[in-house]
Amino acid sequence: MLAPRWDRVALALALGIGGGWAASLLQLPLPWMIGAMLATTAGSAGGLKLAMSMRARAVMVAVLGVMLGSGFTPEILERMAEWSLSLAGLVLYSAAAGGTAWLYLHRICGYDRVTSYFAAMPGGLSEMILVGTEMGGDARIISLSQSSRLLLVVLILPFGFQFFLGYDPGTRPAVGLPLAQVPLSDLAVLTACGVTGFFAAKAIKMPAAAIVGPMILSAIVHLAGWSQARPPFELVAAAQVVIGTAIGCRFAGTTLRMIRRAVAASLGSTAILLGINAAFAVALHNALDLPAAALMLAYAPGGLAEMSLIAIAIGTDAAFVATHHIVRIFLIVVLAPLAFKVLARARGPGAPPRARG
Numbered sequence: 176m177l178a179p180r181w182d183r184v185a186l187a188l189a190l191g192i193g194g195g196w197a198a199s200l201l202q203l204p205l206p207w208m209i210g211a212m213l214a215t216t217a218g219s220a221g222g223l224k225l226a227m228s229m230r231a232r233a234v235m236v237a238v239l240g241v242m243l244g245s246g247f248t249p250e251i252l253e254r255m256a257e258w259s260l261s262l263a264g265l266v267l268y269s270a271a272a273g274g275t276a277w278l279y280l281h282r283i284c285g286y287d288r289v290t291s292y293f294a295a296m297p298g299g300l301s302e303m304i305l306v307g308t309e310m311g312g313d314a315r316i317i318s319l320s321q322s323s324r325l326l327l328v329v330l331i332l333p334f335g336f337q338f339f340l341g342y343d344p345g346t347r348p349a350v351g352l353p354l355a356q357v358p359l360s361d362l363a364v365l366t367a368c369g370v371t372g373f374f375a376a377k378a379i380k381m382p383a384a385a386i387v388g389p390m391i392l393s394a395i396v397h398l399a400g401w402s403q404a405r406p407p408f409e410l411v412a413a414a415q416v417v418i419g420t421a422i423g424c425r426f427a428g429t430t431l432r433m434i435r436r437a438v439a440a441s442l443g444s445t446a447i448l449l450g451i452n453a454a455f456a457v458a459l460h461n462a463l464d465l466p467a468a469a470l471m472l473a474y475a476p477g478g479l480a481e482m483s484l485i486a487i488a489i490g491t492d493a494a495f496v497a498t499h500h501i502v503r504i505f506l507i508v509v510l511a512p513l514a515f516k517v518l519a520r521a522r523g524p525g526a527p528p529r530a531r532g
Contacts, residue, residue, distance in 0.1 A: 179226030187225040190214045191420035195412075204333030205488045207415035208481070212329060215423025220431050227417070227424040233385040235414035236480050237369040238406050240386040242414075243483055244368065244393020245405045246494040252398065258495065261459050261470065265503050268474055272297050272451045273511070276444040284440045286316060292515055294320035297448055297476035298500070298507040306512050315429075319437035320444070322425040327438070327445045328477035329422065329485075336468065336489050354407035361404035368393040382508045386480055387501055394494075411487075418480055448476040466491060473499035 194214025198206035218225055276295035280286045286294065293307030300321045308314040369389045376388025396402050426434055456470035469491045472482050479500040486493040 183224050183226035184228050187420050190218050191416045195416050204337050207412050208419035211416045211419030212422045215420045219426035225424045225427045227421040232421045235417040236385040237373050237389045238410050238414045240389030241369045241393045242406050243497045244390040245397050247394035268455050272448050276447050290316050293317050296511050298503050323438045323441040324445050329481050354409045357407050364402045469495050472496045
């Protein structure tokens with residue numbers, strides 16, 4: 176793939192920084208990510224030629240991975256057994272949520288079986304686009320459906336926590352020390368975790384390698400007691416801007432009509448997924464006495480990086496949330512294509528109808 180033009184990346188980042196700054200002045204929840212996402216989505220819808228460097232995103236996602244790994248403490252090892260049932264519940268959640276959203280997109284929105292199946296899966300955005308396209312789905316619809324759902328989830332959950340659970344973004348302390356106050360030795364350790372973890376995960380083709388590899392290596396370092404450092408908050412804020420900007424840039428090159436139709440369809444599927452998400456969170460909270468907010472984020476049909484950032488922002492257990500999302504991504508990426516092939520064989524030969532519109 177060709178690298179995006181630097182001027183389009185620069186314009187997107189300028190919009191993202193401006194949007195994040197405005198959102199921080201308004202004290203919106205998770206301001207740097209949400210502000211950047213809204214500004215670049217508006218720019219994309221308005222016809223601006225925007226792009227995001229996937230290398231820059233990978234670097235910032237690796238920073239987030241190191242940040243998440245630093246949240247794994249020896250005390251967490253004692254609590255891992257408490258997570259076993261909620262982790263097992265992800266299998267049932269993925270089947271129930273994905274199946275219900277598939278029926279909605281296929282029966283109500285008129286997407287063909289392949290496209291609606293991979294557009295409905297709650298996780299593994301890039302993987303679902305690739306696999307769905309290979310199996311005959313409409314890459315444009317899958318991409319827009321997954322991207323617009325991610326946008327909606329990132330918008331809905333922080334505001335939901337603010338209005339219904341009393342989260343006050345103005346009272347949250349900054350994550351990490353200022354860059355100037357972090358010792359060089361700690362920066363070296365954190366950088367080594369990010370770089371080594373990323374390339375090691377890429378080498379073994381681990382899903383979501385940019386965040387999972389650095390997170391695992393950082394967790395090992397922090398669990399072993401070799402470091403207690405966290406990435407400086409300037410880098411965490413920059414990661415929010417880049418990740419939010421990347422979401423908005425997914426809509427670049429699409430017409431306003433296409434975006435409007437994708438978002439309209441995603442409103443229904445997102446409502447279905449979040450409704451099932453909330454039902455599982457409440458049930459597991461009552462059964463296992465785990466925090467409801469952490470469960471809501473752990474089961475949320477959003478991205479690992481985005482949901483982890485929300486967890487950090489509201490002060491809930493980011494390690495718990497990240498661990499569940501890693502397991503969910505693995506389940507979706509591995510099992511969803513296999514399940515589709517089994518269902519296709521059971522249905523018999525024959526090409527699915529094309530999506531309408």
